[in-house]
Amino acid sequence: MERRKFLKNTAIAGSALMAAPYISKGKELIKFAPNGKLGLPDDDNIMIIVELFGGNDGLNTVIPVNDSEYYNLRPNIAIRGEDAIQWGDSNLYLHPALVSNIDNNGMIGMLDSGQLSIVEGVGYQNPNLSHFRSRDIWHSGIISNDPNEKLLEGWIGRYLSSKLDNFPFEIPEHPIAISTTGTMPLLMKSNIGHMGITLQNPSQQSLLSQNIKPIFPLAQGNSFFEQEYNFVHVIASQAAEYSKVISEAYDKGTNAIEYSNGRIAQSFSEISKLISGGLKTKIFYLGLSSFDSHVQQRNPDDPLDGQHPDLLNVLSSGISEFMRDMSAQGHAERIVGLTISEFGRRAYDNGSRGSDHGAGSMMFVFGHNDNLRGGRFGNPPNLSDLENSNLRSRPEEDFRRVYADFLAYWLGATQDEIDNLFGEAVDPIDVLIPRQASVKEYIVGxxxxxxxxxxxxxxxxxxxxxxxxxxxxxxxxxxxxxxxxxxxxxxxxxxxxxxxxxxxxxxxxxxxxxxxxxxxxxxxxxxxxx
Amino acid sequence: MERRELISSNSIREFFNEIFIDHKNVEFTSSLSPKSGTLDRRNALHLLRRISFQPTIKELEYFDGMEITEAVNLLLGDGNDDLPENASRLPNPDDYSETKSWYQNAIQSPSSAGALELKFELEGILKSRFRKTQDWIIRLAKEEDLTENPAREKLTYFLNSIWNIEFTYDTRSFNPPNLLLKNNNTLRKLRLGSYKDIAKEMTLDGAFLLYQSLQLSNKEAPNENFARELLELFTMGIGNYTEGNIKEASRILTGWRTAPFFNSKKPNGEFSTWFDPGAHDKTSKQFMGSIFSGINESENNEFKVRDNEVYKLIDVIFDVGRDAIAKFIATKIVKFFVYANEKDIDSNLVNSTSQSLIDNDFNLRSVYFELFTSEEFFDSKYYGVQYKSPFELIVGTSRSFDLSLETTEERNTMYNMEQVLYDPPDVSGWEQYRTWISTTTYPYRNSYLWGLVNKFDNQSIQQFIKDVPQWENPDLFFRYLFDYLTPINFIDERETYVVDGIVFNNTSNSNMTKANWQNLVDSSDPEILDRVKSAISVIIVSPDFQLT
Incomplete structure (x- = not known):
């Protein structure tokens, strides 16, 4: 992937903008206020969301080596028992790419130190196998197969917007949420605007954001045009304002370890610098795509070679390096994270040495061992009880139960707020443990x-x-x-x-x-x- | 259970399940109301910006005052204006001689090449040709002259934004961009034709066969990738088909191959689609209530299978799903050409456009004509509400000022603004609408605009001023400047600021007055030209310049 270059064009063109008296000194319409004062939880908890877009092949991530059906169904792509890597003497086997050639044995190392949980069998009822609809379902936390029901807001966006009464006229002075992709994921969208910002080049942020603060105020009306104008205006104002806090944190922050070269590892190293430099952002989102392994998923002669193993390897490297870095810098107990993917793959492989879309998959949840019940959660796949050639999802492993953990134990949501957010009762699955220091009381007194x-x-x-x-x-x-x-x-x-x-x-x-x-x-x- | 059993028992169950999908005909009661009269500056700008890109001043002047129906007829053309085979129709053939030569000639398949260095070298060639393909598309759009030719490029871009193909060069997939150039020209050729024909052509298009894995699909294990996207993203939309439909369609679509490299099999010539009978599933299939009978070996050939299975599949999709498809495509048309806001989309406008698609048997030219000459399209609430994609920002701004950055710089800047032609984030394409603007992309957009303004030298500013009709009158000139450059001119304060505060601010130089304007411009006074440059900067780096 190319490193982004920027154009050094940002200079005032022509004669100086000398006409100050001609601009009204009207009210400053966007105010930036301290994050803690805007109804957001006033703690330093941080949540990381890593999306594996395309539909990660869960059956080739956690390997069911003891299930002969796995080898019957997947003659072309199954990972052999001797290639999979066993966790201790448990019956949990991981794809070797999650472990091999990674410092401290990647995800096996994290399991050993209690920093990783694997939640299996997650999904939702009547799974939709469209990338886009299913992704929207995972991002919005609304399980709806009615194509007429547009899913235009994310669960993070809805939650954060419920805390920010006066957005966009009052905006937190540090971005609450950051997406390291170039465009805003649905996850952070809300009906009052985008609840996060996107950030790809923290090192160049201040240079890029020169001369972009709008000179004229927000529009007052509500016509289509004025709504769109104000949307751009808010983004421009945020880009100008946040460039300062971001550059400051980024310049001050450090990495305690050297990161590998993978895309996701590089994003993690930037996030680590921002955290260590004091940025008060609570949610970071990272995306890794190309999981849609319809063809040539792996090299038949080498389980570590191929697109899927490459992706698993950069994922495991990124997450494990980040947690080591955060531990070394004393920030680990502030961090919990999870992976999401819109679906898994079909139980049987296809003739193109790949696998087609399938329901049911698994999630990684990671964090400090104080805040996480490590090891295996959920419902390991049962390949002898398929539903339309797909893994069965049971209501108990509704993916939103994992979200509920993050909301209840990490972002300060009450159970009522969680139920309202999803439009129905969703109980935490209890993979996380609330952070002691940041917990408010659950009972009066x-x-x-x-x-x-x-x-x-x-x-x-x-x-x-x-x-x-x-x-x-x-x-x-x-x-x-x-x-x-x-x-x-x-x-x-x-x-x-x-x-x-x-x-x-x-x-x-x-x-x-x-x-x-x-x-x-x-x-x-x-x-x-x- | 055996894998084959699993598939077939499943598809039978799904076949019966699908009768529960309701394909009832929806009554789209409304229809578009024709608008009569002539174009004025405002609605000419609206029409030109939607059917094409930001117009040049010459184009705006050409269409301002014209009868609406005449203008739309001219802008659409008859669709026979250029054929992709006719290379001389490429603009400036001399500049594209290199493009033309590689367009015709394949290279060796990198995956079969021996040494690693050779693979890298071949991939390097592919990548550089991929970039040339993008440059070619951008240039076609910039150089389009609507006073001479119909508006081809925006309509082609519209189809390209539905029939997405993603060629990337970091996944070891070695995609030859020759197929893209071909694909792009096919869309250009068919842009005013029947959407049904587009579906047929795209299904057997070489770039699609490669990108959507049909190239590797065979009767033993049909690949479902394309069948799913055909129904979900290109025709019906979700909710109108079953998983069983996808399985059966993928069996119907087995056996098609393209010829991407010179060492590929190529019975029909370089980059041409061909049929491998041995890979095709000859047994009977059932799709949305239609039986595709099993065939014998004599029927298992390119033309019979194409007509009796592939084309029949598309016909069945359009017969069974007519209304769903009409609504699906109408929604795309309305979002692309009118207003992309899904939440506030006007369902009457979508319904009228759906009805128009049905009435015209999916012929796009007729639908475009009805839409672009309708009262609904010219409703002023839609003026200036669309976001410029990076492609539109670059093409439109370059056309406004007759200025461009270096090709490489332009390509990098588009990449930074999150758009690479023929490499969208995924098969559903760019999300468009507000997603174009983020704290990442906005600074790059701004930086690009500053860069472009900095390219203005005195002579080109003077030229720009003098292209404006009645430029000699400063009030008319600035009125025109704001009309021409902003989506709708709604910030009065800015106009005062620009005109009185920047250009005719005579506190430091008493010569800078409206009375002296014509002389100053005629004599190439550097200060007035510099001030006009500042005025233009203030307009184009305001948030509203991102809208059109």
Whole structure:
């Protein structure tokens, strides 16, 4: 891929623009305000989204080496057992391109250190095998096969726009979201405008953005023309404004490791510099395309040679290098990320040594091991139970459940907000663990006064009370210090509100009541005197 | 289960499933209302910018005042004006002698070439020819003269933006651009014809066979890539076909090959499509309720299979899906030529255009004529609401000022603005509309415009001024300048700023007055020319210059 060159043309042409009095000093119509003041979560969490466009072949990513059906269905492209790389002594085998020739064994190294989860079987019901419709479904988080329903807003765009009441008149002074592709993905679009910016050359940003700030104000009306004019105006103003913060962060930031040459690794190295230089962007999006492996997916003589292995290799290099860099610079616990792809491939291969579009695939989720339940999640493919020659997707592995983790545990969304965002209830799949430092309380009163036990001490019967702030996964347990009692009172997802739970304990002693809410523990001692 | 079994049991089930797809005829009640009268400067600009690119001043003057129907007839032409085989129709044949020579001649297949260095060298040649192909297309658009010839290039670009082909040179696919030049000329030739014929031609087009993997598809394992895109992106749109339809169509489409390299088999000559009977599935197929009977060996030849299977497939698609296709293509026409905003798209306009497609049996010239002479098209709410693609920005701005950057610089700048002709991001093409403008592309767009303005020397500014009719009157000149360069001139403040604040600001030089304007220009006064250059810069680097 060519490195982008820019034209050194940006100079004032002709005589000086000397006519200041002729421009009205009218109100500055776009105001840039500190990010934390605009209703966005005021923490330093960062989320990374990597899109594998074209439909990544999940069956040739995590290899079902113990399933003979895999080899029956894919005589031309299957990865042989001896070529796949086993994780420890588990039954998880990865494509060798995710591991070989990568420092620290790429994704196997990440699995070893708890920095990687693999969510299998993800998809949605009645899968659409059009790249474009399915991509729109993944970007919007709206599962609709009705072609008349236009999917024009992304789930990130909708969420962020719900936090920015006065956009575009007030805009965060650091971009909230950045796409490292040249054009804005649907993901970040919303009905009030684009919630992110695109950025490809942070090193050249300030040079490129000279003399682009519009001189005349936004249009006041709402005609088609004025809407489009204002759209361009906002982009131009953002390009001018953000070039400063971006250049500043980029110049200040460093990489602690050397990145490989792949496209995605280079984008990761730039993101790393921006993060280490102090840019307050919360969401970064990267795209890697050419996963549409209809033909010549791999070289039959060498599992590491071919377009699909090349892509897996640059992907694994990029992600693992980025996490090493972030760890070395002390930013790793701020980062979680995921990969998305509009679908997988057909279970059987085609005659062109490739594979056609198919439903059901897998996602990588990565991050610091404190924030991630590493290893294998979801539903490994069952090749003996296909649906129209495709992997079956079960509602339990709705891809949006992974999004819900990011929203609930990383971006500060309440369960109500999540349900509203997707138009139906979507529970987190719990692959992420909320970051302790950034967590707000889930129950009124927090750790100190959240659980109320009365009476305490008691004679064996009593009530535990708490008030849930947002829809959450709740476990309420009483256990004795000797470990002999373990009484589970609640294990459910609950809506916000006040809850009371009666208990009966039939012996004296010291107990602890613990509520585990979205992984966060609230405990209170309880004494029973019989 | 065996793979073959899996496919066939599946396709039978799908065959029965598809009866549940409702192909009922939709009644498109509205129709376009013809507009009569003559063009004035404003609607002439609107028409020319949509049917072609930003016009030259000469073109604007030619059409300003003309009867609308006459103008549209002239602009569309009859479609017989140029045939791709006729190389002398390429503009400036001398400049393209090199293009013409490689256009006719294939090179060796890099994948069969031995040494690595040789492969790199061959790929280098392919890549450089690919760039020449792009340059050729850009140049055709820039040099189009609508006072002499019909508006070919925008209409060709429209079809090209539907029938997308993506030739890239970083995926080891060794694509010969000769096929693209051929493809582009086919679209140019058919631009006013029946959309059905375009579908037939494109299905067997060499560049498509290669790009959409039909080249490798065979009866043992048909490749579904093209069949899916044919239904989804080029004709019906999603929701109108089943996975079973795709499987059957891909069986119908087995056996077609192109001849990309000199060491390829080429029974029909260089770069020509041919048929390999051994790769074609002769057994019977069922597609959208039509039976394609099994054939014997004597029928398994290029012409019979083309007519009885490939062309029949397209005919069945258009018979069964007529209304869906009409709506799908009408939506593309409205988005491309009127307003690309999908959210606020006018469903009456789409319905009327759909009805026009049906009434005219998908003949594009008739549909274009009805659209471009309609009241709806000239509704002033659509003036200036379209985004210039990088291609349109470069072609249009170059045409406005008769200025261009170096070809290489122009190509790089288009790449930076996220458009490489014949290399869109994917088979669905460029997303267009607001996606063209981002914090990445906007600075490059601006930088390109500054670069172009900086190419203005005194002589070319003077020439530009004098091309404007009645330029001698400064008020009329600046009125014209704003009309001509902006999508709609809506910022009064800017006009004051430019005219009084820049050009006739006599605080530093008392000569710079409206009274002296004609003399100053006639005598090539460097300061006035420089000030006009500043005035032009202020206009073209404003956000609205991205719209048309």
């Amino acid at each position: 927090g750790k100190e006064d959240g659980l109320k036990i009365s009476p305490n001490p008691c004679n064996g019967t009593g009530v535990i009370e708490f008030t849930l702030i947002q829809r959450s996964k709740v476990e309420l347990i009483i256990y004795s210090l000797d470990g002999k009692t373990n009484l589970k009172l609640i294990n459910d997802r609950l809506n916000p509100g006040k809850y009371t739970s009666n208990f009966i304990l039939n012996k004296s002693g010291q107990f602890t009541a613990t509520a585990i809410i979205n992984g966060r523990r609230y405990s209170k001692n309880l004494i029973v005197l019989k």
